Amino acid sequence: MAFFAVSQTAFLLAVLSWRISQSEVLVEHLPLTPESLTVSINSTLQHLHLQWTVHELPYQELQMVFQIEISRFETSKVIWMGNYSTTVKRNQVLHWSWKSELPLECATHFVRIKSTVEDARFPELRFSSNWSSWEEVHAHTPGHDIKLIFPRDKLVEEGSNVTFCYNAGINQNLSCYLDSELIHGEQLYSNIFTFKLNNVPFIREAGTNVYCAVNYALKDGTVLFVSKVLEEPKDFSCETQDFKTLNCTWDPGVDTGLVFDGQPPQHYTLFESFSGEKKFCEHNNQCSWEISPDLQETYNFTLTAENYLRKRSVSTIFNLTHRVHPKAPSSVHFKNIGATNATMTWKIPALGNYSTLLCQIELRDKENALQEHNVSIKVNGEFLFSELRPDTQYVVRIRCANAKHVWKWSQWVTQPLVTAEAVPSKALDVWRRVKSEKGLLHVTIFWKPLSKFHANGKILFYNIVTKQLDKKSELKFQSIPAPANGTELTLNQGSYQIQVTANNSVGTSLASEIVISRDSGNEEVEEEKINGTKDGFHMSWKPQSRGRTGYVVDWCEHQRNLHCDLQWKNLGPNNTSTVISSDAFKPGIRYNFRIYELSTEKIAYLIENRTGYIQELAPLDSPEVKALNLTSHSFTLSWKDYDTEAQRGFIQGYRVCLKSKATQCHLDAVEELLPDNSTCCKHDISNPKQKTFLVENLQPESFYEFFVSSYTSAGESPVGTFTKVMTQDEHSHMLMRIILPMVLCVLLIAVMCYWKSQWVKEKCYPDIPDPYKSSIFSLIKSKENPHLTIMNVKDCTPDAIEVVNKSEGTKTPFIGTGKTLTESEFPKPANFYLLPAQDSSVPGPCISFVNHTYRETACDSSSCAHTPVTDTALPCQLRLLASPDNLQKTLEKTHRDSQGEIPAGEISLNYVSQLASPVSGDKDSLLISSPVPVLCSEYKMQTVVPSCLDSTVLSDNGSLSSVTLLGQGKHYN
């Protein structure tokens, strides 16, 4: 029994021992297959999340590699294989995720896994396990709506790729769109189509519709949200102003937020690694961090920006004292402000005893920094400014920083500073102009205002003190309020000393002195021309005296204005040339410069006079020209009143432009083409003083047009209107020489005739008496026949002629005075004769009348005599006279007799009418004493015969006969 028991025990031990050894061998060769594999889905992230364990790990930990296979639709369609290496601890649940490009809702996925121990410490365990069983997973689609397109409300970053899938039937005409844009797709599986969008752009915050249609019938849609890519925060820094709070700031970059629940804006968290504290930042660009009371010296901050898709972090590490940014100084004031110095005080908000502050002070004028100072302070600061200018406005600004380590300066604090006034530091620059007029000196004093630098304050007024040097007199004071720059003084003839000072509220400047001599204002210096250049007017002069203290050149900047704006330039005694330049100088304006020499007595003597243009221009206008002395071959042009002073350059001459029909110009002229394409002959007058021009060699009775222009060195005046002129007729002057005297003569004769008209009438054509109105009738009518109108010859009583001796003295008055016989001393009418007419055609006796007025000439020539003619003798005589020969002879004889063959005064023939009253000597008495009736009466036509032919004809026998030439058959009733 014992043996049985022992052997049984031994057997059991042996078995146990074998079991133990066998068990160790089995443990060494366990496959370590992953177990409890579960697969979950994150549809939003499209993640397959794997979770498994490795049972009976022989050691506490092993380095293992897990091979993972993922299939889609079917287990055989492996779409991904990969390894996952990790250290596996005993009883550890392992996790691993895989991201699917395809939305997980579109397909069933299968996962299996196996492991391999790859731990160098345990090379004997290097073998692979079996595959786990396939784990099937399919995404759950929430809701009860039929959804065909996935993913729903997908959120991606701009530029990323996204795949849509559509669960549709087979062989369907499917088309999908992104915001109306067709997306190309492919069939992934029997009823699954995929549409891949690469590098999607950001379209809008509200998302973009993606939709699919089958046979153009919309089936389903979803919204794709594309956000901007989260950027890393920029310029991340932290600083403190009071050692209590750290203010961290950064530039967040673009906002990645989307509307609805697509994605909120990114949020920021601040983590400090030394303290391990973390803070969620309320703002997207700044965060405040409370400094602990123990004053942690070093900080290491990490700023993390995060949205649904991404995280971005930046870090900074710093010493707190190196990040001090003091607040701006406060209570900045000035005290003890003088003309050249001032004290500034300020305060800095307390930083405790942690820091010494360095303050930077700047003194500036309007533009530039004049002084810069650095001052170290704890809390209160004070600084003395010196070397300031009086009455000057400054700007002082101050800022502070940590003296040990300048991280950032505080904000500038600016405060204005105005220094006090001081006495003007410079004498005025004074000049004068003097006019001597009617025994008085009109002195105009000019001064240049002191610059702000020298005025040292606001100039309130100018004092002028005038002192006559010739005789002792009181000083004359005059105060001119600012901002005047001159004044006028009227002084008696003499020498004067004038002092001018400028005054501000503090004091008076040094006096400027000038002396007006007795001769001032009367200087006459010849004017010289100068030419200006771009730099100005260069002028030089010769010194006049040795005892000079300097020169002054003055000129008017606005030459043509009433207020000429006198300028002057002071020059030293050794200067004999200068350049006068000014921005006010304009081309085309003449400027006059006067050069004065200053004597030691401060008297200015005019030494030279210059005039010129900074740039000459062509004249603007032409002279007004008159044409004078117009003849048939020439005329003279004259333009006496042309104002050359007002021109825009020195007039160098004139050009006469003459237009005519002549095709060629004279030798002294040049043909020139005018703007209107016409030509003219241009004569040049190079002497500007010549203001007349003789245009000659012209054609008579021709039109000419002329125009006179002036020219300077810059050019010629513009062509204006041509004046027309016509030359005279060549013979017109001759005609004038003849016609004019003739007209004058005619006029003279006419006047004379008018004046002597009565006399001429009496002499040449006296009044013809009407025989029917003769006074004879009155005598006859009254006695015999009151109705008698024509005297009958029978009624005539022949008169007798008696010859009487008469003294000479009685003859002349009759001729010369022209008085009627009744008025002369002849007592009886002597010039009547009665001639018995015996004409064959007129029977009976007739009375013939001869008007004695026609016989005056004959009588005047002393050849007239009334001779009684018998009745028989008259026809004979008439016949003789009718013959031309006889008439000629008779005339000659009569003429000869009138030349003196019959001496006047010796014998006188007196006609005695029978009707005449012997007692009455006047006409009236004659008419009354003619009572004899007349049978017939005939009036003989009276004809004017030169040289008394009509009245008296000498017969051949030398007897005198009175002849009346009668027209035959012509009777006047």
Next chain:
Amino acid sequence: MAPSCLFPGVMPLLLVLHWKHGAVSPLPVTSVNATCATRHPCHSTVMSQIRSQLAQLNGSANALFILYYTAQGEPFPNNLDKLCAPNVTDFPPFHANGTEKTKLVEMYRIIAYLGAFLGNITQDQKLLNPSALSLHSKLGTTADIMRGLLSNVHCRLCNKYHVAHVDVAYGPDTSGKDVFQKKKLGCQLLGKYKQVIGVLTQAF
């Protein structure tokens, strides 16, 4: 009618008057025998006011519909038949040939349904289309008129027909839906609203 989208229940009219935007949960059920009471007596022209409000809603319904689907972008404007068809299955019925009381009760249900859903749409659109201000304004105005209409209908029912309570069904809950489904559902409801408000206007 999908049970999850409809929350039938008896709601006191007074509580209905205090309905707000986005109220989607059913109001507490009160006793059927609760006394009908209004704070103020109905105006004699309440029916006229109801007709006027209906006309006002009818006049603006199409413009609201157009504004809505335009703001949603493609494919909505060109697929109205698919996306905005008024085939809302759980929509409260209306019988135009019924009595005034019946019609008023049915209209009350419809306006309550639409009013609640309009609140949801307004809230969604302010988030989805923050720049569509005219749409937001139009939605707000429509909701205001609906509240006034609901008050008048309640007054009429209470005073004339002594109806103290009406079973009310709310519209579908959009909170769990994706954005495209929300857009689509809103468009469908507004299409339905445009259609039914015309019927209501004709019926009164």
